[in-house]
Amino acid sequence: MAKVKIGIIGAGGIANNHAHYYRQITDVELVAVADIVEERAVSFAQRWGIPPEGVFTDYIKMLDSVELDAVSVCTPHAVHAKPTIEALKRGVHALVEKPMASSGAEALEMLRAAKASGKILMVGFQTRWSPELGAARKIVASGALGRIYYAEATLGGRRRGIPGSPTFVKRELAGGGVLLDLGCYAIDNLMFVLGHPRPLTISATVEAAIGKQREAVVEGGWPWNPEEFEVEDFVAAFIRFEGGLTMVLKESWAMHADALGSSFILGTKGGLRLSPLEVYRDEWGYMTNTTLKLPQVDIYRERIRSFVEAVKRGGPSPIDPREIVVEMFIIDAIYESARKGREVEVKLPSEVLG
Numbered sequence: 149m150a151k152v153k154i155g156i157i158g159a160g161g162i163a164n165n166h167a168h169y170y171r172q173i174t175d176v177e178l179v180a181v182a183d184i185v186e187e188r189a190v191s192f193a194q195r196w197g198i199p200p201e202g203v204f205t206d207y208i209k210m211l212d213s214v215e216l217d218a219v220s221v222c223t224p225h226a227v228h229a230k231p232t233i234e235a236l237k238r239g240v241h242a243l244v245e246k247p248m249a250s251s252g253a254e255a256l257e258m259l260r261a262a263k264a265s266g267k268i269l270m271v272g273f274q275t276r277w278s279p280e281l282g283a284a285r286k287i288v289a290s291g292a293l294g295r296i297y298y299a300e301a302t303l304g305g306r307r308r309g310i311p312g313s314p315t316f317v318k319r320e321l322a323g324g325g326v327l328l329d330l331g332c333y334a335i336d337n338l339m340f341v342l343g344h345p346r347p348l349t350i351s352a353t354v355e356a357a358i359g360k361q362r363e364a365v366v367e368g369g370w371p372w373n374p375e376e377f378e379v380e381d382f383v384a385a386f387i388r389f390e391g392g393l394t395m396v397l398k399e400s401w402a403m404h405a406d407a408l409g410s411s412f413i414l415g416t417k418g419g420l421r422l423s424p425l426e427v428y429r430d431e432w433g434y435m436t437n438t439t440l441k442l443p444q445v446d447i448y449r450e451r452i453r454s455f456v457e458a459v460k461r462g463g464p465s466p467i468d469p470r471e472i473v474v475e476m477f478i479i480d481a482i483y484e485s486a487r488k489g490r491e492v493e494v495k496l497p498s499e500v501l502g
């Protein structure tokens with residue numbers, strides 16, 4: 149195959165990370181970029197060696213006029229679905245940033261577009277290449293922890309860490325707040341480790357507890373504009389899965405506490421905690437704690453490398469997009485439960501069942 153030709157849609161913060169790793173692969177060429185803010189597209193192109201004829205303010209024009217093998221979609225959450233679908237429709241593989249979209253319905257449309265085109269749809273959860281998560285998944289699958297009956301999912305929460313950019317806090321761009329930004333990782337991490345159990349019902353709450361407060365102190369975080377804050381900064385959810393497993397999800401961008409703890413899993417024969425990975429068991433008549441020494445991996449490099457390899461092979465996606473559609477329906481049900489103030493069912497589409 150000739151060089152893999154890549155286009156970037158959305159030339160903000162994370163797009164630079166994509167470009168950095170694409171540039172490290174010799175048979176990849178960055179050929180185009182599109183951003184609605186022209187100066188961003190132009191300076192991004194200059195920084196990453198994209199020729200002037202590859203600079204666009206409209207991604208449709210980019211897709212229609214440049215020959216591309218794949219795109220990275222690095223726009224705000226509520227602008228993930230459309231560019232991804234438009235790329236797939238034109239036979240272009242798509243790597244889309246997390247969260248997959250701002251709703252389950254959008255995620256499903258993306259999945260359908262991928263199926264119709266036969267092209268790769270990969271949601272860029274770099275954490276899937278974390279040695280710690282990989283080891284935890286293996287340990288759970290081995291049965292060494294017995295029947296898993298309970299899990300907690302969190303990245304630990306931030307005492308003060310509301311993103312300053314409208315990309316994350318204006319509803320029309322972000323679609324939601326900390327649940328979509330960080331909660332999507334907490335959910336994907338544990339769904340991956342637990343082997344993607346099927347969610348049944350959810351009871352949840354979301355709060356805009358601190359984000360709208362003009363007097364809130366900002367120390368050790370980024371300044372944000374309370375007038376622009378339109379989403380939640382806290383979420384807590386209780387999720388029931390098939391087979392009796394239950395999970396608590398909690399995440400925060402801002403709170404009056406130091407931390408929310410870390411993710412852990414309880415089984416009848418053992419348990420484990422993530423970050424750092426520690427396994428708890430009864431062995432040889434003792435209660436043992438095992439800390440695993442795992443190799444260091446640049447997970448951002450691995451996600452781009454794996455995507456490019458998949459493009460060269462013609463698929464499949466290194467991350468099955470159906471798994472992430474399920475997670476988007478979990479997120480939808482969390483918002484629905486919070487809105488209704490009661491438990492709701494997770495209604496999964498037939499495309500992700502079985």
Ligand SMILES: NC(=O)c1ccc[n+]([C@@H]2O[C@H](COP(=O)([O-])OP(=O)(O)OC[C@H]3O[C@@H](n4cnc5c(N)ncnc54)[C@H](O)[C@@H]3O)[C@@H](O)[C@H]2O)c1
Nearest residue numbers: 158159160161162182183184185222223224225245246315
């Ligand atoms: N994987 C990670 O570690 C990671 C880290 C940061 C952000 N992200 C994700 O990446 C996405 C972007 O985040 P960011 O921090 O780079 O945001 P950002 O605000 O820095 O960049 C977004 C860019 O998209 C552009 N844009 C908006 N609408 C557009 C459109 N219709 N067409 C073309 N360009 C458009 C904006 O002008 C902006 O330049 C978010 O979904 C975020 O959750 C992932």
